[in-house]
Amino acid sequence: MASGKLAGGAGGPFRSCANGICGLLDGGPPLPRLRSMERGERLDTGTGLKLWTVLGGIVALCTSLADGRRQIVGLSTPGNLFCPPDETERLDFWIEALAPSQLCELDLSSHARTIAGNATLASELFRAAQGQARSIYAHLVTLGRLDGMERVCLFLADMAWRIGERTPEGCRVRLPMAREDIADYLGLNAETVSRIFSRVKKARLADFRSPTEYVVQDIAALQSRAPIPAPHRPAGLEFEEREVALS
Amino acid sequence: MASGKLAGGAGGPFRSCANGICGLLDGGPPLPRLRSMERGERLDTGTGLKLWTVLGGIVALCTSLADGRRQIVGLSTPGNLFCPPDETERLDFWIEALAPSQLCELDLSSHARTIAGNATLASELFRAAQGQARSIYAHLVTLGRLDGMERVCLFLADMAWRIGERTPEGCRVRLPMAREDIADYLGLNAETVSRIFSRVKKARLADFRSPTEYVVQDIAALQSRAPIPAPHRPAGLEFEEREVALS
DNA sequence: CGCAATCTTGATTTCGATCAACGAGTGTGG
DNA sequence: CCACACTCGTTGATCGAAATCAAGATTGCG
Numbered sequence: 301m302a303s304g305k306l307a308g309g310a311g312g313p314f315r316s317c318a319n320g321i322c323g324l325l326d327g328g329p330p331l332p333r334l335r336s337m338e339r340g341e342r343l344d345t346g347t348g349l350k351l352w353t354v355l356g357g358i359v360a361l362c363t364s365l366a367d368g369r370r371q372i373v374g375l376s377t378p379g380n381l382f383c384p385p386d387e388t389e390r391l392d393f394w395i396e397a398l399a400p401s402q403l404c405e406l407d408l409s410s411h412a413r414t415i416a417g418n419a420t421l422a423s424e425l426f427r428a429a430q431g432q433a434r435s436i437y438a439h440l441v442t443l444g445r446l447d448g449m450e451r452v453c454l455f456l457a458d459m460a461w462r463i464g465e466r467t468p469e470g471c472r473v474r475l476p477m478a479r480e481d482i483a484d485y486l487g488l489n490a491e492t493v494s495r496i497f498s499r500v501k502k503a504r505l506a507d508f509r510s511p512t513e514y515v516v517q518d519i520a521a522l523q524s525r526a527p528i529p530a531p532h533r534p535a536g537l538e539f540e541e542r543e544v545a546l547s
Numbered sequence: 548m549a550s551g552k553l554a555g556g557a558g559g560p561f562r563s564c565a566n567g568i569c570g571l572l573d574g575g576p577p578l579p580r581l582r583s584m585e586r587g588e589r590l591d592t593g594t595g596l597k598l599w600t601v602l603g604g605i606v607a608l609c610t611s612l613a614d615g616r617r618q619i620v621g622l623s624t625p626g627n628l629f630c631p632p633d634e635t636e637r638l639d640f641w642i643e644a645l646a647p648s649q650l651c652e653l654d655l656s657s658h659a660r661t662i663a664g665n666a667t668l669a670s671e672l673f674r675a676a677q678g679q680a681r682s683i684y685a686h687l688v689t690l691g692r693l694d695g696m697e698r699v700c701l702f703l704a705d706m707a708w709r710i711g712e713r714t715p716e717g718c719r720v721r722l723p724m725a726r727e728d729i730a731d732y733l734g735l736n737a738e739t740v741s742r743i744f745s746r747v748k749k750a751r752l753a754d755f756r757s758p759t760e761y762v763v764q765d766i767a768a769l770q771s772r773a774p775i776p777a778p779h780r781p782a783g784l785e786f787e788e789r790e791v792a793l794s
Numbered sequence: 795c796g797c798a799a800t801c802t803t804g805a806t807t808t809c810g811a812t813c814a815a816c817g818a819g820t821g822t823g824g
Numbered sequence: 825c826c827a828c829a830c831t832c833g834t835t836g837a838t839c840g841a842a843a844t845c846a847a848g849a850t851t852g853c854g
Contacts, residue, residue: 363688365774371691373684385681390776391688415670422669423662429676434632436683437620441610441638443690444618444734448810479833487691492810494834511818511833527612529637695842726801739842741802758801758851 333405337397345384345393348409351428353381357401358463358476360485363391372485374436377462382432399476438528443487446526451486452496454526456506460516461530470507470517479511580652584644592631592640595656600628604648605710605723607732610638619732621683624709629679646723685775690734693773698733699743701773703753707763708777717754717764726758 337343337357352359354376361374361384373393376382384393408415415422442451456473464471475482479490486493500506505522506514516522523530584590584604599606601623608621608631620640623629631640655662662669689698703720711718722729726737733740747753752769753761763769770777 363684365688365692367774369692369774371688373687373691383677385677385684390681390685390778393684415666415673417666419662419664419666419669422666422673426662426669426673426676429673429680430630430632433676433680433683434637436680436687437610437632437640438637440620440683440687440690441612441618443687444620445612445616478831489811490832491812491834495810498834527614527616531637725799736843737800738802738844742842745802 333407335403335405337401337403339397339399341397343395345386345395347386348407349383349386349412349415350408351381351383351406352376352395353404353406354378355402355404358398359401359403360396360398360481361393362396362484363393370484371487372481374432374439375485381428383429398478398481435531438531441528446528448486448488448492448496449499450526451488452493452500453505453522454528454530455482455486456500456514456516457519457523457526457530460519460522464516464519467515470515471519472515473513475512475514580654582650582652584648584650586644586646588644590642592633592642594633595654596630596633596659596662597655598628598630598653599623599642600651600653601625602649602651605645606648606650607643607645607724607728608640609643609731610640617731618734619728621679621686622732624706628675630676645725645728682778685778688775693775695733695735695739695743696746697773698735699740699747700752700769701775701777702729702733703747703761703763704766704770704773704777707766707769711763711766714762717762718766719762720760722759722761
């Protein structure tokens with residue numbers, strides 16, 4: 301094999317994934333597969349190692365308890381790559397589109413031998429898993445120690461960095477998910493989220509133009525309401541675009 | 548290199564680590580190093596990849612917010628292997644002994660080349676990171692959706708599995724950490740933990756012989772109070788003992 | 795023994811959940 | 825075109841769980 305710029309390069313089979321994993325496989329059949337999901341649609345994580353890259357929309361990694369309580373453990377927006385845990389005993393997870401979304405699915409379950417034999421690929425996966433752990437930790441602290449206002453401000457700032465659109469009047473964000481979903485992500489309930497949004501608006505930290513759109517003039521001010529900085533780049537198991545030398 | 552049983556086998560340089568990682572290194576200098584820690588002692592995670600195996604005691608991965616609130620994001624008891632996130636921007640983490648502890652530290656920061664060139668090692672690390680993610684997710688759900696009683700029952704059952712000692716009268720657990728530490732792990736405060744312990748005792752789910760020792764007759768009953776099953780084996784980034792084929 | 799740290803318990807407050815009503819927006823069918 | 829059902833979001837009233845504040849009790853250690 302040759303060396304080459306994989307991430308976003310012309311040679312990669314899925315340019316939009318921008319993760320470089322595809323190019324490291326030995327080209328056996330299960331190649332990346334595009335999927336479209338409607339809002340509310342679920343995808344079972346199934347068995348075996350699979351990776352997903354979000355191309356559009358917003359996708360959640362969810363779990364639920366016996367009595368129906370749901371917890372969203374992670375959100376992925378375009379550019380994020382994620383890999384659900386292969387949990388068999390304790391909790392079961394599924395992937396759910398919170399808005400119409402497009403994903404690229406990479407099924408590595410039949411590539412176990414490739415992974416075990418390709419150090420570059422294996423260490424890429426390790427790096428990726430570490431990156432994912434990092435963002436889970438931040439969310440864990442959020443749920444363990446932040447109050448409602450802090451959680452919501454962190455969330456709004458996070459979404460602004462992820463999917464906000466810079467305009468002359470500030471950063472405009474189209475929130476592609478329902479209050480219920482936000483609540484399940486933040487460990488609150490939907491009414492509480494709605495109430496806190498009102499408080500945020502009253503405090504002029506964000507201006508809600510409609511239930512699904514807000515404008516932030518000063519992201520730093522919003523962020524400083526939470527004692528944890530929001531990530532400035534897409535969170536999750538992402539890959540930076542960079543040169544990868546093939547073995 | 549030959550094939551062999553590394554985990555716990557006679558050939559491994561650090562039998563007690565039981566993780567098989569050491570044996571996969573090419574034997575360059577920074578070899579495993581034993582450390583003893585007093586209660587309250589901290590270890591900075593520093594830069595570069597390091598792995599720790601707990602040999603004795605109990606060790607926490609901690610972080611804290613600007614105003615001093617502390618969150619323990621993970622606990623490691625003997626047999627656990629863990630790898631702190633190399634967080635530089637958002638949160639900073641440290642390792643803290645909650646009781647006198649012994650660790651084995653493996654510094655891989657100078658072995659980047661070995662990792663990138665050794666597929667078995669790299670995929671071991673990936674597997675390990677995935678295992679760690681799995682237990683963080685369970686804790687995240689605990690903090691997001693469980694009430695105090697559920698969190699405490701899950702914790703007591705978890706500790707019973709991890710460090711309980713089977714006796715004729717039930718599973719006896721010497722709790723090696725303070726109420727404050729339990730609270731910081733469970734996202735509660737120390738007084739609340741103490742109150743819930745009293746309720747647990749009154750409900751005969753566990754019998755507190757002293758502030759640092761309890762006996763559980765029926766772990767299943769304790770566990771069923773929480774809507775998430777406790778892990779039956781040491782949580783965290785653990786390795787199963789198994790045959791490893793060296794490349 | 796005496797002191798300090800830790801644990802427990804009580805009183806009160808606060809925050810978020812729950813229950814309930816209502817309004818806005820959307821889609822459907824008559 | 826309107827009537828209707830339906831989902832979603834907002835707001836109010838009330839309740840309950842946990843935090844906070846404040847004693848005491850217990851434990852452990854020099």
